[in-house]
Amino acid sequence: MSLENLSINFATVRQAGSFGEIVDACLRHGITSISPWREHVAQAGLAEAARIVAENGLRVTGHCRGGFFPAIDAAGRQAAIEDNLRAIDEAAALNANCLVVVVGGLPKGSRDLPGARQMVEDGMAEILPHARQVGVKLALEPLHPFYAAERACLNTLKQSLDLCDRLGEGTGVAIDVYHVWWDPELEEQVARAGRNRQILAHHICDWLVPTADPLNDRGMMGDGVVDLGRFRAMIERAGFLGPQEVEIFSHRWQARPVDEVLGIIVERYDSVCQADTAA
Amino acid sequence: MSLENLSINFATVRQAGSFGEIVDACLRHGITSISPWREHVAQAGLAEAARIVAENGLRVTGHCRGGFFPAIDAAGRQAAIEDNLRAIDEAAALNANCLVVVVGGLPKGSRDLPGARQMVEDGMAEILPHARQVGVKLALEPLHPFYAAERACLNTLKQSLDLCDRLGEGTGVAIDVYHVWWDPELEEQVARAGRNRQILAHHICDWLVPTADPLNDRGMMGDGVVDLGRFRAMIERAGFLGPQEVEIFSHRWQARPVDEVLGIIVERYDSVCQADTAA
Numbered sequence: 001m002s003l004e005n006l007s008i009n010f011a012t013v014r015q016a017g018s019f020g021e022i023v024d025a026c027l028r029h030g031i032t033s034i035s036p037w038r039e040h041v042a043q044a045g046l047a048e049a050a051r052i053v054a055e056n057g058l059r060v061t062g063h064c065r066g067g068f069f070p071a072i073d074a075a076g077r078q079a080a081i082e083d084n085l086r087a088i089d090e091a092a093a094l095n096a097n098c099l100v101v102v103v104g105g106l107p108k109g110s111r112d113l114p115g116a117r118q119m120v121e122d123g124m125a126e127i128l129p130h131a132r133q134v135g136v137k138l139a140l141e142p143l144h145p146f147y148a149a150e151r152a153c154l155n156t157l158k159q160s161l162d163l164c165d166r167l168g169e170g171t172g173v174a175i176d177v178y179h180v181w182w183d184p185e186l187e188e189q190v191a192r193a194g195r196n197r198q199i200l201a202h203h204i205c206d207w208l209v210p211t212a213d214p215l216n217d218r219g220m221m222g223d224g225v226v227d228l229g230r231f232r233a234m235i236e237r238a239g240f241l242g243p244q245e246v247e248i249f250s251h252r253w254q255a256r257p258v259d260e261v262l263g264i265i266v267e268r269y270d271s272v273c274q275a276d277t278a279a
Numbered sequence: 280m281s282l283e284n285l286s287i288n289f290a291t292v293r294q295a296g297s298f299g300e301i302v303d304a305c306l307r308h309g310i311t312s313i314s315p316w317r318e319h320v321a322q323a324g325l326a327e328a329a330r331i332v333a334e335n336g337l338r339v340t341g342h343c344r345g346g347f348f349p350a351i352d353a354a355g356r357q358a359a360i361e362d363n364l365r366a367i368d369e370a371a372a373l374n375a376n377c378l379v380v381v382v383g384g385l386p387k388g389s390r391d392l393p394g395a396r397q398m399v400e401d402g403m404a405e406i407l408p409h410a411r412q413v414g415v416k417l418a419l420e421p422l423h424p425f426y427a428a429e430r431a432c433l434n435t436l437k438q439s440l441d442l443c444d445r446l447g448e449g450t451g452v453a454i455d456v457y458h459v460w461w462d463p464e465l466e467e468q469v470a471r472a473g474r475n476r477q478i479l480a481h482h483i484c485d486w487l488v489p490t491a492d493p494l495n496d497r498g499m500m501g502d503g504v505v506d507l508g509r510f511r512a513m514i515e516r517a518g519f520l521g522p523q524e525v526e527i528f529s530h531r532w533q534a535r536p537v538d539e540v541l542g543i544i545v546e547r548y549d550s551v552c553q554a555d556t557a558a
Contacts, residue, residue, distance in 0.1 A: 106488075111506040113461070145424050148461035149488045149504045159463040182392070182427035184438040209385075209428045214493060225428045227390040 007033035009247035019044035063091035068104035069123030098139035139200035157189040176203035194238025229276030286312035288526035298323035342370035347383035348402030377418035418479035420453040436468040455482035473517025508555030
């Protein structure tokens with residue numbers, strides 16, 4: 001089995017340590033696609049992280065993450081924009097496929113959800129020219145409605161694609177099964193995203209039943225209720241044949257040795273994540 | 280302030296005890312609209328529950344609940360249908376505004392979400408003729424996507440209204456702020472539901488930040504991030520001027536004395552739940 005299209009998000013194997021140590025762990029398992037977080041890059045230093053990527057011929061499927069635009073005042077919103085511009089430059093230095101954008105939720109103390117959504121649109125419009133200039137695509141990631149208040153007020157694929165359409169060239173979506181598996185309009189919106197070449201990333205994990213903690217109890221592929229083979233087939237029918245990036249926020253999995261976790265990921269990638277073309 | 284349009288769902292004041300004891304508690308606070316659960320009715324006996332309702336001139340804003348159609352085999356699905364027919368008869372005996380329908384999630388062991396949704400539609404089609412015959416409206420309640428696997432695979436207002444349109448006369452929706460507040464298409468779909476006279480119930484509580492437990496950590500109105508005045512204004516603009524039913528599943532609130540809880544509900548109903556016509 002080829003692991004060419006298997007990518008590891010660093011959040012999945014945080015226990016391995018530094019940027020270099022996580023890369024080494026991935027390489028031990030034949031995995032050459034990665035998705036780091038800004039904290040790992042900052043700790044290693046951007047130049048050193050970029051050197052590790054280049055010397056090992058790694059593909060960076062996404063840089064995590066920009067976003068968090070809403071803030072109670074103009075100074076807060078401006079600070080967010082400046083931070084996003086830095087994230088774009090990092091993504092460029094790493095030659096990442098995209099900067100993943102988790103847009104942010106309600107400003108502290110606010111009950112104005114439409115207002116927060118407008119702040120997201122305004123913030124994206126501010127940073128997009130720079131992203132275009134340096135050739136970094138911005139991948140809006142709709143998060144599960146559970147996170148609407150605290151992490152992202154973009155909560156469906158349709159809403160995110162509508163925003164992409166208004167923003168234009170250089171934007172697209174990161175489609176994470178955890179966030180969108182329940183959506184009754186999933187098939188239609190994935191097809192739309194594919195038609196318009198707006199699928200920039202495909203993240204995988206699984207939805208556990210029961211889910212003990214919506215933040216840190218995501219499941220290993222195959223352990224939950226998402227039909228991942230059917231999901232992948234839908235994504236491929238839409239024309240996206242790129243990497244599947246494993247992003248599992250889970251206290252359980254982070255408590256296990258990294259080589260054990262990566263071994264299981266490789267096995268599950270083969271057994272449950274390949275497109276089920278009969279579906 | 281009139282409490283005519285304030286209804287108490289029995290789940291909110293479970294600690295008060297029996298059907299009769301919960302009614303007595305409501306009456307002590309001037310509340311004459313209620314929404315009982317089947318277990319309370321069964322415990323009291325249907326005839327006795329109906330007598331309490333009639334003698335006290337109570338309005339039953341909903342009977343909780345029918346649904347849970349998906350099952351792994353035909354026998355399970357048939358049992359669900361028969362149980363729903365009994366629930367319809369209870370709702371008729373109580374002269375309830377509607378039978379609230381929580382449709383059910385994935386059958387145990389299944390990953391087939393479209394299949395579960397089809398089972399819901401088939402089950403609804405089976406029970407609808409009887410509901411029409413006895414004059415009970417069926418209120419489909421879309422639940423928050425967090426519950427898609429375990430409780431309800433109807434997860435947006437649009438999806439629920441599309442199903443109502445296919446089913447026809449005698450169906451509508453229960454709109455609970457907890458489940459739909461995040462929905463980017465909320466305003467448009469509430470207006471649609473109102474135009475077609477499909478709003479059968481309006482449930483209220485609040486979304487807490489953080490939410491410790493998605494099942495039993497709903498907030499008292501005013502304690503969370505939902506703009507309830509704006510929400511109510513939207514519902515009223517859509518033409519629904521009926522009761523707001525307080526449904527708070529919460530370990531915290533159920534640990535407090537019922538008269539204290541009802542006192543706070545009456546105060547919050549006045550201070551944060553009235554339509555904000557400036558919104």
